Amino acid sequence: MTIGSNLSLRLAAILLVGFIALQILVVAVALPSSDDARRPYNLPRPEEAAAIAAALDRAPLRERAGLVDALEGGGYSVALSPARPAPERGSGTLRDVERRYDAAMPGRQVEVDGRRGRIGRLIGPTARPARFFAPIRIVIPLHQGGVLLFTNRPSNSALGYLRRRAVMGALGGLVLLVALMVAVRQTTRPLSQLSQGVRRFAGNLDTPDLPIAGPREVRALAAAFNDMKAQIRALMGERTRVLAAIAHDLRTYLTRLRLRAEYIDDVGHRSRAIADLDEMTALLNDTLLLADRDGAPPNEPERVGVADALAAIVGAHLELAEPVTLMHVPADLAIAATPLSLRRILDNLIANAVRHGNAVTVAAHARGTTVDIVVEDDGPGVPSAALAGLGTPFHRLDPSRDRETGGAGLGLAIVRALASRDRAEVLFAQAAGTGLRVTIRYPSAGN
Template identity: 60%
Template sequence: MTIGSNLSLRLAAILLISFILVQLSIAAVILRPSGDAGKSYGLPRPNEVAAIAGSIERAPSGQREALLEALDSGLYSLRLEKRLPARWRSSNELGDLARLYQSASQGRPVSVDGRRPRLSRWIGDAARPARFLAPIRVAIRLRNGDILVLTSQPSDDLRTYLQSRAIIGALGALTLLGVLMLAVRQTTGPLRALARGVRQFADDLDAPDLPVAGPREVHQVATAFNDMKAQIRTLLAERTRLLGAIAHDLRTYLTRLRLRAEFIEDAAHRERAIRDLSEMTALVNDTLFLADRESAPPARPEHVLLGPALREIADAHAELGDQVLLVLPPEDLTISATPLAMRRVLDNLIANGLRHGTCVTVAAHDRGDAIDIIVEDDGPGVPDEALSRLGLPFQRLDPSRSRETGGAGLGLAIVRALAARDRAEIVFEQRVPNGLRAILRYPRARMIDTASDGEEVNSVRGAESHVR
């Protein structure tokens, strides 16, 4: 997940960058060069330094320490030394500053030095306030021989105060950022719920409406989405009713035509007419089933032992003379599925394999996170570019619509629809050296819900008439 792809992180980054830019702007204003030589370094002015030196000279020796402690409480620090400290490497502009202090010192010797700023190459040697990392030091020899040293760094008391306030400020800033992050998350929460609702609606037309909450804009989006869902459900329901009415009327006319076909004297023409009418009836039933699957109640799967279930399906095909080989799975291998839907899916896959090959093999494997039921045939297979089209309604490799060669292309579409209702998926692969492999992948079995009377609910409406 990147900052650009997540709205919460993007808003948080904008707030954090804005906060940093504000602090940098404040620092730039504070640290800009000043024309006042003394104050620009956080030092007292030259006449103030002379007054401090005179006060210490006039004070009795026993009171000088107390006087220094009283004066040592600002943005500069004071101390008395017996000898002149070792000189620092001075900046270029300190010669002018030394002359200013010397002219105001009333004849006292003055020494000014300081450390060169590390960023002087980019920011220059111009005087700047709060020069803590590259301090300026002014040393004045008093008339009693002591050295008064003033350094442009805060005194110990002020430094402790500033540190405590900095910690409080940092904690306050972090708390503010945390509150802002929480506010951003609460603001984008309805958007995440909207995304989940869209994905859920794509899988389940009966998904509950989105809660109408959040800011006004998100409130409007959720309302519009719920209205759109209601309109889509209405359109699908009308489509289903229309197809049901058409199918009902078509069945009536097909039944009449079927009866009239019996009066055709030519046996060959009669058989062809009856076969065409049967294919039309099957096509109408398959189309109606696909149209009706969205309006069916939610699937309520059961725990199904694969061993007995697959053996029953294989035995049923063996009784019809089909070559179906079963590789028995472990006895305790279980899936969560609707039994009738699973049987119809496997019957369609086996029938499809036998239609194009001579033998079909059925096996099951535990993948850990899912269980695969594999149906393989020894037919010619399909072109690689056609694998993605398998299972789409009315998509067939054979351009004909004959039931002998596969019908109207709805068999595998019905397989996908039935599997999807049990949260399973169908994967088609090429079989080596030839043939097609269909993988029916079920998620690992979960506890299933039961109806209030304790009976399992079958979710596949009208599927009994479609089992082949």
């Protein structure tokens, strides 16, 4: 799951970026800044520096440290050094600024140095927070020994205030950010419930309506979905009722035709007519079953022992002398399924496999939290390009209309429909040889 694919994460990322940008803006505004041409780089004016140096010259040596501490607290720092410090790495002499301080303090040999890298060239002499990374320093020798240092970095007391302010701002911002993220989560939760409701509705038309909660737009969307779901459910129910009425009338006529077919004198014509009527009846029953899969509420799956269920189903086909082999199935293997649906699914798959192959194998094995039931035959198989179309109603690979070969194309569609009602997945693949392998992946019922 990426930030771009999740609405909550995307909104949280936008809030986080905005919070960081706000903090940077606060820092830029809060830190000292001066556009006074007489105070280059936020340093003291030349006459101020001269007055401070003169005051230190007049003060006793033991009082100099206290006087320097008293001068601290502004946008620049003041310090004493017993000897002239070496220039910092990468620094250079600032001749134009140095001449201004020399003019205010003749005879002291003032030096002004600082880093003149890319940052320094970009921001120029104006005091900006970026100047912390390219500091400017004034070195003023004192008459009684030692040197006075001015640096355009805030004093310790100013830095302490800025740190406290930054910590309070960061903590307040984090609290605000957490509150906003919780609010975003509460806002997007109804959307997650809506997507889950849509998924449930795809498998069961009788899913409960979505709760009408959240912002006005989300409530309107949930209400529209509930209305759409009710209309679709009504349409599906009407469709099933119409098909049931048609089927009832058709069964009446088919029964009459079946009785009248018995009076056909020609044995060949009579048998073919009866076969056609039986085929029409089977096709009608398959169509009704397929149409009713969404109209009726699904049965609640129950725990089904796979070994016993497969033994009973395969045994019924063996009684008909069909070439079906049941592989070993662990006795403790169980699935969550509807027994009648499971029998109908396997009957259809085995009948389809026997129709196209000479040998059919049925197997089952556990696969993590699911159980695979596999029906495989040794028939001609299905082209790889046609596997995706299997299970589509009235889709037949054989162009024949004979149910013994091509059929009506509803057998695998019924398998897929019944499996979906049990929350199972149907997978079609080529068998190891030339046949077809159909896998029904059921949720495991555990122990």
